[in-house]
Amino acid sequence: MNWIQVGKLDDIPRQGSRIVHTASGEIALFRSVDDEVFALDNRCPHKGGPLAQGIVHGKRVTCPLHSWVIELETGSAVAPDVGCAPRHDTKVESGIVFLNVKA
Amino acid sequence: MNKVKTKLVVIGNGMAGIRTLEELLKMSPDEYDITVFGAELQPNYNRILLSPVLSGEMEFKDTVLNDWSWYKDHNIKLHTGKWVSKIDRQHCVIETEDGLTVPYDRLLIATGSNPIILPIPGVNLPGVIAYRSIADVEQMQAAAKVSKRAVVIGGGLLGLEAANGLALQGMDVSVVHLCDWPMERQLDKVGGGLLKDALEKRGLKFYLSRQTESILGMDKVRGLRFKDGEEIEADLVVMAAGIRPNIALAKSAGIHCERGIVVNDTMQTYDPKIYSVGECVQHRGQTYGLVAPLFEQAKVAANHLAEYGRMRYEGSSVSTKLKVTGIDLFSAGDFNAGPEDEELLLQDSARGVYKKLVLRDNKLRGAVMYGDTIDGPWYFQMLRDGTDVSEMREHILFGQVHLGDAGHGGAASVANMADTAEVCGCNGVCKGTIVNAIIEKKLFTLEEVRAHTKASSSCGSCTGLVESILANTLGGDYSTKPSKKALCGCTESTHEEVRAAITKQNLKSLPQLMQALHWKTPDGCHSCRPALNFYLLSAWPGEYQDDSRSRFINERVHANIQKDGTYSVIPRIWGGVTSPAELRSIADIADKYQVPTVKITGGQRIDLLGVTKENLPKMWGDMVAAGFVSGHAYGKSLRTVKTCVGSEWCRFGTQDSTGLGIRVEKMTWGSWTPHKFKIAVSGCPRNCAEATIKDFGVVCVDSGFEIHVGGNGGIKVRVTDFLCKVATEAEVMEYCGAFMQLYREEAHYLDRTAPWIERVGLAYVKQRIVEDAAGRVELYARFLESQRYSQDDPWKERAEGKDAHEYTPLATIE
Numbered sequence: 039m040n041w042i043q044v045g046k047l048d049d050i051p052r053q054g055s056r057i058v059h060t061a062s063g064e065i066a067l068f069r070s071v072d073d074e075v076f077a078l079d080n081r082c083p084h085k086g087g088p089l090a091q092g093i094v095h096g097k098r099v100t101c102p103l104h105s106w107v108i109e110l111e112t113g114s115a116v117a118p119d120v121g122c123a124p125r126h127d128t129k130v131e132s133g134i135v136f137l138n139v140k141a
Numbered sequence: 142m143n144k145v146k147t148k149l150v151v152i153g154n155g156m157a158g159i160r161t162l163e164e165l166l167k168m169s170p171d172e173y174d175i176t177v178f179g180a181e182l183q184p185n186y187n188r189i190l191l192s193p194v195l196s197g198e199m200e201f202k203d204t205v206l207n208d209w210s211w212y213k214d215h216n217i218k219l220h221t222g223k224w225v226s227k228i229d230r231q232h233c234v235i236e237t238e239d240g241l242t243v244p245y246d247r248l249l250i251a252t253g254s255n256p257i258i259l260p261i262p263g264v265n266l267p268g269v270i271a272y273r274s275i276a277d278v279e280q281m282q283a284a285a286k287v288s289k290r291a292v293v294i295g296g297g298l299l300g301l302e303a304a305n306g307l308a309l310q311g312m313d314v315s316v317v318h319l320c321d322w323p324m325e326r327q328l329d330k331v332g333g334g335l336l337k338d339a340l341e342k343r344g345l346k347f348y349l350s351r352q353t354e355s356i357l358g359m360d361k362v363r364g365l366r367f368k369d370g371e372e373i374e375a376d377l378v379v380m381a382a383g384i385r386p387n388i389a390l391a392k393s394a395g396i397h398c399e400r401g402i403v404v405n406d407t408m409q410t411y412d413p414k415i416y417s418v419g420e421c422v423q424h425r426g427q428t429y430g431l432v433a434p435l436f437e438q439a440k441v442a443a444n445h446l447a448e449y450g451r452m453r454y455e456g457s458s459v460s461t462k463l464k465v466t467g468i469d470l471f472s473a474g475d476f477n478a479g480p481e482d483e484e485l486l487l488q489d490s491a492r493g494v495y496k497k498l499v500l501r502d503n504k505l506r507g508a509v510m511y512g513d514t515i516d517g518p519w520y521f522q523m524l525r526d527g528t529d530v531s532e533m534r535e536h537i538l539f540g541q542v543h544l545g546d547a548g549h550g551g552a553a554s555v556a557n558m559a560d561t562a563e564v565c566g567c568n569g570v571c572k573g574t575i576v577n578a579i580i581e582k583k584l585f586t587l588e589e590v591r592a593h594t595k596a597s598s599s600c601g602s603c604t605g606l607v608e609s610i611l612a613n614t615l616g617g618d619y620s621t622k623p624s625k626k627a628l629c630g631c632t633e634s635t636h637e638e639v640r641a642a643i644t645k646q647n648l649k650s651l652p653q654l655m656q657a658l659h660w661k662t663p664d665g666c667h668s669c670r671p672a673l674n675f676y677l678l679s680a681w682p683g684e685y686q687d688d689s690r691s692r693f694i695n696e697r698v699h700a701n702i703q704k705d706g707t708y709s710v711i712p713r714i715w716g717g718v719t720s721p722a723e724l725r726s727i728a729d730i731a732d733k734y735q736v737p738t739v740k741i742t743g744g745q746r747i748d749l750l751g752v753t754k755e756n757l758p759k760m761w762g763d764m765v766a767a768g769f770v771s772g773h774a775y776g777k778s779l780r781t782v783k784t785c786v787g788s789e790w791c792r793f794g795t796q797d798s799t800g801l802g803i804r805v806e807k808m809t810w811g812s813w814t815p816h817k818f819k820i821a822v823s824g825c826p827r828n829c830a831e832a833t834i835k836d837f838g839v840v841c842v843d844s845g846f847e848i849h850v851g852g853n854g855g856i857k858v859r860v861t862d863f864l865c866k867v868a869t870e871a872e873v874m875e876y877c878g879a880f881m882q883l884y885r886e887e888a889h890y891l892d893r894t895a896p897w898i899e900r901v902g903l904a905y906v907k908q909r910i911v912e913d914a915a916g917r918v919e920l921y922a923r924f925l926e927s928q929r930y931s932q933d934d935p936w937k938e939r940a941e942g943k944d945a946h947e948y949t950p951l952a953t954i955e
Contacts, residue, residue, distance in 0.1 A: 042954055044951055044952040045952050049946065049951055051689075051690060053664060053690040053691075056946060056950065056951035057951060058951050058953070059950050059952070059953040059954070060954050061954075061955055064950075067951060071663060071664040072663070085704070086706075087706070088702075088706045091694040091697075091698075091702060092667070092694070093667040093670060093671070093690070093692075094690070095664055095665055095667060095670065096662055096664060098666075100666070100667035102693065102702055103702070104599075105667065107667070118582075118592050118593045139954070
């Protein structure tokens with residue numbers, strides 16, 4: 039594991055998200071209503087919409103372009119839509135958010 | 142330790158019983174130990190698709206809704222081919238014909254209905270078949286292989302579908318019917334006549350106004366004799382004279398029955414341990430033979446079996462379609478006009494189109510349509526909503542499409558569309574794709590079709606067409622929208638109930654609201670959160686703290702997201718009037734941020750497209766410095782006030798339309814509304830500002846100002862309704878504010894003014910805005926009050942640093 043510190047939990051709005059720029063593209067970090075943090079590639083499996091701009095509800099986000107709903111834990115689209123956004127591991131320790139970028 | 146589960150026994154393995162179980166398992170998967178008894182040998186299948194199976198257009202396996210493995214997967218004990226012969230209510234045990242006994246804690250009776258067999262001589266002869274189950278269909282198909290002449294007794298929906306199916310199997314088919322025309326319960330005489338002509342062209346023979354006296358034959362059927370002595374030959378007789386609730390078992394157990402098993406609004410019988418759903422049920426004096434009500438009942442029964450105890454079934458109104466390929470027919474409500482009713486008729490014999498609407502007190506009571514049924518769902522919706530149609534009386538017969546309906550080639554007849562014809566122009570979905578999805582994925586509702594095919598899920602202009610395809614594929618029994626429409630899947634509450642609760646219970650935050658109304662999800666979804674946020678904002682101006690996390694991205698970052706993730710910036714240009722200095726500033730800003738596309742919009746403004754999110758606050762800072770404010774081109778809010786040049790320049794202008802437009806825009810900008818809101822002011826009746834397709838339009842005349850409301854361009858072009866004429870500009874401002882406030886306070890979120898007015902009726906809006914002068918003044922005052930809190934320029938705030946996290950990355954890593 040290669041944990042990289044990316045910021046404070048408080049920097050991500052609850053029910054919101056922030057973007058992390060990486061060499062391989064944007065990663066969206068989401069914070070759920072109960073303060074869990076998830077990370078997905080910032081591209082909807084449908085037409086590449088920026089998931090970080092969607093509405094976060096429960097452990098899901100709705101893509102702003104065509105309203106696909108994506109599971110934050112797995113990156114999978116909610117049925118009947120089919121597709122998956124690559125996910126990355128996260129952890130929060132003492133209010134600091136860490137990201138492990140999957141190659 | 143394993144908890145002993147409550148025992149639920151279901152009598153009836155058909156659509157109603159199993160749908161109830163599906164709903165129950167969704168809510169409470171582990172509560173019950175479930176046993177199902179079915180008299181037929183098959184697992185649950187879609188009975189409404191028997192006709193296509195009979196005609197050979199479909200195979201039985203395509204109609205199975207729950208296969209054997211479904212029962213296994215949910216630990217349901219299934220007994221097929223077993224008749225329950227007794228319910229012992231004292232000991233809570235059921236008994237089957239072959240001696241099996243099963244105890245129950247809760248019992249669900251879903252025994253459906255039986256075909257009516259006429260009490261005439263010869264009904265027991267071989268070759269006489271009812272039409273109710275897959276076994277009947279198999280018998281009919283076998284008979285069709287060896288015999289030639291079939292007679293169907295009964296010219297109702299079921300009888301005609303059977304006759305059509307047998308004809309397609311190659312038989313000579315005659316239909317015998319008691320009445321003067323077929324389907325008299327769904328069609329009036331003219332519509333029935335058209336249907337008869339169409340079916341005769343397909344080779345069916347009709348014997349109308351005939352009563353069958355006896356079926357002839359010694360060891361098998363040979364013919365039929367009518368009361369008047371006439372005889373016809375037949376090798377096969379199909380009884381399709383109607384259905385009757387199957388209540389024998391319930392009755393023998395002493396459960397109160399009239400025509401059906403009597404249930405209350407929770408689908409409970411007079412025995413509190415016993416529930417009942419489907420065609421065997423009598424609810425508020427009504428029995429139903431269609432699928433839509435049955436699904437609503439299943440939902441309610443499941444809710445109570447799961448001990449949620451919250452829902453009530455309040456009866457259904459139903460519409461009918463005949464499932465005969467190539468024939469478009471629709472009927473709903475009570476279409477036989479009584480003395481107090483009025484009839485609106487349209488008959489075009491050359492096109493084979495007939496429409497009849499029955500009105501009472503300006504409300505639709507019934508509709509019959511033949512040949513062109515595309516507006517069936519629209520009429521049905523108005524019928525159920527009790528919409529006042531007096532204002533659209535002149536054109537209602539021509540349907541919703543007469544004002545132009547973009548995106549699906551203006552198709553009016555679903556039956557005659559080719560499978561390759563495009564239905565949904567947004568998502569490129571063809572008719573064949575939709576029909577296949579309905580059959581293969583076993584879809585019953587518009588929402589399901591949208592989810593699986595995407596048809597009608599974008600702009601919605603093809604919704605009527607998709608509903609017609611659903612109805613055509615599933616026949617009369619397709620499930621329309623439930624009579625009470627919940628705001629979204631997170632709740633059972635309707636828009637009205639939510640708004641009422643906000644003010645009555647003094648609810649002032651999203652979590653508070655969701656808790657008070659028992660939201661099923663912890664923090665809602667993308668559909669309900671923006672709606673609730675708007676309702677709270679509209680109810681408590683200045684007090685409620687807008688929740689940016691419940692705003693769609695465009696409203697959250699005050700710019701329009703584009704397909705590549707960049708944004709567009711549209712500054713407000715008051716009344717469409719600008720100056721060389723303003724244009725220079727816009728050009729300089731466009732240069733500075735290398736804006737790739739600059740476009741003039743339809744609302745007399747300038748659109749700068751292709752701006753990255755990070756650049757937005759800086760660009761807005763420059764805009765603000767040049768004197769611009771946000772154009773709110775991204776919001777469910779006031780968009781533009783379009784004007785023509787008016788009396789200042791135009792030789793025809795009667796009033797200062799440009800100046801009035803600017804004053805109106807200064808008053809209304811920044812206001813949040815249920816959907817976007819557009820205004821226009823034209824200086825004379827030539828109407829160059831196109832005021833009569835705006836939400837609020839003013840047409841200046843020499844003697845004053847005409848006010849028009851409820852128009853829009855776009856998907857369904859709708860011309861405004863004339864509201865009233867006023868004499869002064871001050872009155873225009875007052876009416877405008879009052880109208881916007883009424884719309885904000887009462888429309889559903891995401892309703893534009895057009896569908897809102899169509900729902901509540903123009904008469905209502907006139908009463909509130911024109912007739913009730915004191916009420917108008919109050920609405921206007923409330924509008925101005927809430928504007929005090931919403932005219933802070935969001936661009937200025939963000940250029941100064943508000944919500945900075947929205948526009949910058951959290952981190953950059955290598």
